[in-house]
Amino acid sequence: MQDAPITKAQAVAMLLNDIERVYYPGVMKLCPSLKGDAQICAIVDFAYNLGLGALKGSTLRKRLNAGDIEGALVELAKWNKGGGKVLRGLVLRRQAEAFLLANP
Numbered sequence: 001m002q003d004a005p006i007t008k009a010q011a012v013a014m015l016l017n018d019i020e021r022v023y024y025p026g027v028m029k030l031c032p033s034l035k036g037d038a039q040i041c042a043i044v045d046f047a048y049n050l051g052l053g054a055l056k057g058s059t060l061r062k063r064l065n066a067g068d069i070e071g072a073l074v075e076l077a078k079w080n081k082g083g084g085k086v087l088r089g090l091v092l093r094r095q096a097e098a099f100l101l102a103n104p
Contacts, residue, residue, distance in 0.1 A: 019044060026052040031064045036104030042097040049093065050079065073098050 006014070023044050027034070030052065034040050043064070047055045055061050060079075063071035076098050080090045 019048065023047050023052070027055070030056055030061055033065050033067060038100040039104045042100035045093075045097055045100075046076070046079070054079075069102060073102060076101065 024040070027040065027043050027047050031043055034043060043055070046060075058075065060072055060075035063069075063075055076094050080086050080094055082090060
């Protein structure tokens with residue numbers, strides 16, 4: 001038997017729950033030096049997309065925690081591949097995250 005589809009409202013509620021329970025606290029633990037909602041949102045989005053494990057082991061995290069935003073922007077742009085190929089959607093996503101990160 002196939003599960004019934006969820007509504008948009010249910011999907012949004014599930015997303016917000018995951019962010020509140022998992023991704024926001026995880027990001028704040030891994031990157032306590034983030035300043036302002038925009039930077040936090042950028043890295044929560046990154047972690048939601050790639051996982052907290054990817055953030056934990058990344059040079060991006062090292063740059064963020066060192067206060068090196070310019071270096072973090074360079075590192076963030078590197079996360080643009082899927083299946084070994086540069087994907088336009090990931091390029092655009094990283095650009096949006098970079099904008100938030102650079103404009104706290």
